[in-house]
Amino acid sequence: MLARRQCVFVMADGRACRAGPQLERPYCFAHDPERASEAAEARRMGGLRRRKEGTIAVAFDLPGLDSADGIRRVLDIVVADGLGLENGVARLRILIAAATAATGLLKVGELEDRMTLLEAALKQRSAADEPLALG
Numbered sequence: 001m002l003a004r005r006q007c008v009f010v011m012a013d014g015r016a017c018r019a020g021p022q023l024e025r026p027y028c029f030a031h032d033p034e035r036a037s038e039a040a041e042a043r044r045m046g047g048l049r050r051r052k053e054g055t056i057a058v059a060f061d062l063p064g065l066d067s068a069d070g071i072r073r074v075l076d077i078v079v080a081d082g083l084g085l086e087n088g089v090a091r092l093r094i095l096i097a098a099a100t101a102a103t104g105l106l107k108v109g110e111l112e113d114r115m116t117l118l119e120a121a122l123k124q125r126s127a128a129d130e131p132l133a134l135g
């Protein structure tokens, strides 16, 4: 097996950069002294991008994709925008994809509800001093 090439840059804390170097250069893009201005511009654009994402998230009332509510909100936006498109294959595909994703979300929500009921039932049982036969 070939040894994986690694950027030769050493960070302020003495650790080596673990990124892969560019082709025919010992440094990764971020640490290449010959590309410092490009890397700075890329970082600036990254900052702008994150700020823009924050603004859009507020404007669209997006809580993020790490909760069912967040995913539901994205699907609402997709469906609303999709319905506003001219009818055609693209519009129908968007609506079908949203329906498929929503179905998955409903299944997960149903499982969560059942888990909550099960946990509550188990808690009641152990409160009633009946030993649980788990494990």
Ligand SMILES: [Zn+2]
Pocket: 007, 008, 009, 017, 018, 019, 027, 028, 029, 030, 031
């Ligand atoms: Zn590097």
